[in-house]
Amino acid sequence: MQASVKWVDGDTFIGRSDSGHNVVFDAGSDSAAPSPMEMVLMSAGCCSSVDVVSILKKAKQDFDNVEVKLSGERAETAPRVFTKINLHFVVTGRGVSEKHLARAVQLSAEKYCSVALMLDKAVEITHSHEVVESEAK
Numbered sequence: 001m002q003a004s005v006k007w008v009d010g011d012t013f014i015g016r017s018d019s020g021h022n023v024v025f026d027a028g029s030d031s032a033a034p035s036p037m038e039m040v041l042m043s044a045g046c047c048s049s050v051d052v053v054s055i056l057k058k059a060k061q062d063f064d065n066v067e068v069k070l071s072g073e074r075a076e077t078a079p080r081v082f083t084k085i086n087l088h089f090v091v092t093g094r095g096v097s098e099k100h101l102a103r104a105v106q107l108s109a110e111k112y113c114s115v116a117l118m119l120d121k122a123v124e125i126t127h128s129h130e131v132v133e134s135e136a137k
Helices: 036-058 098-112 114-119
Strands: 003-009 012-017 022-026 063-074 082-093 124-133
Touching: 022 036, 036 063, 036 082, 036 098, 036 114, 082 098, 082 114, 098 114, 098 124
Parallel strands: 082 124
Antiparallel strands: 003 012, 012 022, 063 082
């Protein structure tokens, strides 16, 4: 896997993946785009969400929304690395099994999510979840 990051102007950069996708980063106070650390946090959430959705589909759970709410704590001094990250999954559907959701989150955390597993070497990562019942179709 390869990628490149090119400076645009000020504190704005564009990352380009080997697959040809572009992502804008903002490392300063311009807030033109997410910061690199925000991207790391969102990457962990996306990676784990892919797993949870896939596992819930295989378990034939009737859901129509999966959202992961991410919170991260960072060190007070440089380098301001993450010290703690929590991934809180909210799954909305009809009769979604809390047991299936708990298992999907656990499998992602312990086996499948390469981003979170990599970060787990240096960051305390926790997971939580809830099921929200939606109205019948």
